[in-house]
Amino acid sequence: EVQVVESGGGLVQAGGSLRLSCAASGFTVSSNYMSWVRQAPGKGLEWVSVIYSAGSTNYADSVKGRFTISRDNSKNTLYLQMNSLRVEDTAVYYCARVPVAAAGTSYYFDYWGQGTLVTVSS
Amino acid sequence: SYELTQPPSVSVSPGQTARITCSGDALPKQYAYWYQQKPGQAPVLVIYKDNERPSGIPERFSGSSSGTTVTLTISGVQAEDEADYYCQSADNSGTVFGGGTQLTVL
Numbered sequence: 001e002v003q004v005v006e007s008g009g010g011l012v013q014a015g016g017s018l019r020l021s022c023a024a025s026g027f028t029v030s031s032n033y034m035s036w037v038r039q040a041p042g043k044g045l046e047w048v049s050v051i052y053s054a055g056s057t058n059y060a061d062s063v064k065g066r067f068t069i070s071r072d073n074s075k076n077t078l079y080l081q082m083n084s085l086r087v088e089d090t091a092v093y094y095c096a097r098v099p100v101a102a103a104g105t106s107y108y109f110d111y112w113g114q115g116t117l118v119t120v121s122s
Numbered sequence: 123s124y125e126l127t128q129p130p131s132v133s134v135s136p137g138q139t140a141r142i143t144c145s146g147d148a149l150p151k152q153y154a155y156w157y158q159q160k161p162g163q164a165p166v167l168v169i170y171k172d173n174e175r176p177s178g179i180p181e182r183f184s185g186s187s188s189g190t191t192v193t194l195t196i197s198g199v200q201a202e203d204e205a206d207y208y209c210q211s212a213d214n215s216g217t218v219f220g221g222g223t224q225l226t227v228l
Contacts, residue, residue, distance in 0.1 A: 035217075037219075044206075044208060044219060044220070044221050044222040045157075045159075045165065045208050045210075045219040045222070046219065047216055047217045047218060047219060049216075050216055050217075058215055058216045059215075059216075060215070060216065061123065061215070094164060094165075102170070105212055106152050106153045106211065106212040106217075107212070107217065108153075108155040108167060108170050108210060109155075109157075109165075109167065109210075110167055110176070112164040112165055112166075113164065114163075114164055115164060
């Protein structure tokens, strides 16, 4: 059974750092595109970052230069290193899988975790 | 930056048909995807590649595309369909979501 479980969220002061983890089971993270998507309280979904199966990455303009997506194939785990955090980064962060068949310039998400809440205080 | 535009809210009575639209300049060239999100839950994919339905999604959910607008149609709406719905499509750097539509079942 495919599962992704996020962890690492919490309360941090503006300017601080946090690392989110997403433990995957039932599939291999290196075989799929994997993304982080966030949702600020009461707001809509916002794509944050993607790591492609080949290992290259891409970021939303709002986090470029501050966030880094990576994966550990031996642990089958996806990460999001968040530095220079801002109040506006406060959100539930979801880890989401792209099915192998959808790999390409237009992709979608077939499995999502339950999310981990990041709160950035001023 | 590229945007997908959805109506903030749609209301329908049980058994009626709900139509939720999503507009974007690149939609004639890019697939659209739709997600359902209930309060406190993660999004669930309900339509992919404009009009394909994942296994386990009821047949009352369908998708269509015409020019710069894609539409999610829910036929015979049930109380359990009350949720937020988001469209998604590709943009130059990755992917983008619409602002979301709150579906209310009266």
